[in-house]
Amino acid sequence: MSIFNEYSCDNCGSNEMIEIPNIGLYTDGNPIHVCKKCALVMSRYRRSAEELAKLWDDEYV
Numbered sequence: 001m002s003i004f005n006e007y008s009c010d011n012c013g014s015n016e017m018i019e020i021p022n023i024g025l026y027t028d029g030n031p032i033h034v035c036k037k038c039a040l041v042m043s044r045y046r047r048s049a050e051e052l053a054k055l056w057d058d059e060y061v
């Protein structure tokens with residue numbers, strides 16, 4: 001089971017997003033998407049709040 005959730009555009013709610021090619025080189029392999037409708041740039045696949053909390057606990061406590 002994936003720990004990542006897929007999100008639509010934060011701004012307009014569109015599901016039509018384009019992944020920026022080769023962006024993973026700069027983001028540790030995380031894909032970044034551009035919304036086709038409003039051009040918002042965002043991370044479409046995010047960990048759930050729970051997973052994020054775990055991650056921060058591990059790294060910063």
Ligand SMILES: [Zn+2]
Pocket residue numbers: 009010011012013014035036037038039040
């Ligand atoms: Zn949008």
